[in-house]
Amino acid sequence: MSRGFIVVAVVSALVLAASGLIAHESLSRLSGVQRGMETDAAADFPSATPADTLPAVRISVLNGCGRPGIASVFVQKLRKDGMDVVNGMGGNADSFEFDRSVVVDRRGRPEYAEAVARSLGIEVILDQRSESPYLIEDVVVVIGRDWDTLLFPGKEISD
Numbered sequence: 468m469s470r471g472f473i474v475v476a477v478v479s480a481l482v483l484a485a486s487g488l489i490a491h492e493s494l495s496r497l498s499g500v501q502r503g504m505e506t507d508a509a510a511d512f513p514s515a516t517p518a519d520t521l522p523a524v525r526i527s528v529l530n531g532c533g534r535p536g537i538a539s540v541f542v543q544k545l546r547k548d549g550m551d552v553v554n555g556m557g558g559n560a561d562s563f564e565f566d567r568s569v570v571v572d573r574r575g576r577p578e579y580a581e582a583v584a585r586s587l588g589i590e591v592i593l594d595q596r597s598e599s600p601y602l603i604e605d606v607v608v609v610i611g612r613d614w615d616t617l618l619f620p621g622k623e624i625s626d
Contacts, residue, residue, distance in 0.1 A: 524579040524605045526550055528557040531565030531609040540618065541587060541610055548586045553603050565611035571595045574605045583608060588617050 526545055530538040538557025545552050569591040572580035580592045583606045595607075610617075 524550060524576075524582060525553045525603060526583060526606045526608060527554040527604040528552055528608045528610065529554075529560040530557060531560035531563060531568070532612045532614055533563030534614065537610050537614050540614075541608060545583070545586060545608075550583065550586065560609050565609050567591055567613050568611040568617060569593055569609050571607040571609065572605075573597050573602060573607060576605060579605045588620060 528538045528542050528545065538559075542552045542555075542557045568587070568589045570580050570584040570587075570589050571593045573596060575594070575596045577592070577594070584590070584592050587608065589608070
């Protein structure tokens with residue numbers, strides 16, 4: 468194994484650890500009302516799929532709507548369903564302009580993306596494969612502005 472590969476692996480591990488700490492720190496700053504919403508919403512999520520029937524899928528959850536802490540709600544839901552979320556309590560997408568939530572298949576395993584989409588009630592699945600050896604997730608979830616319809620199906624929640 469080359470020294471360059473080891474350095475990249477160590478740096479990647481540090482970045483992942485730091486992103487988890489940043490997400491945790493951001494959550495601790497949320498107001499009591501928002502923090503209560505997160506905990507209650509994740510607890511109220513019905514499990515869409517029994518955990519023993521889910522594939523061993525590695526997932527990253529990203530906030531694509533800008534609502535503070537929303538990725539962590541969906542991280543909790545996925546973990547409750549027995550899935551492996553690999554980016555701590557979530558992170559931010561490149562943009563907060565996602566109107567709809569999407570599930571992205573990164574490895575060409577549509578059954579993984581479908582299981583995640585079913586668990587969260589997301590209808591849009593994109594195929595965006597990558598052969599990068601540094602990619603650790605199989606599926607990426609981007610939470611859009613429709614987050615409230617996923618948490619509370621059939622109800623619109625205003626900010």
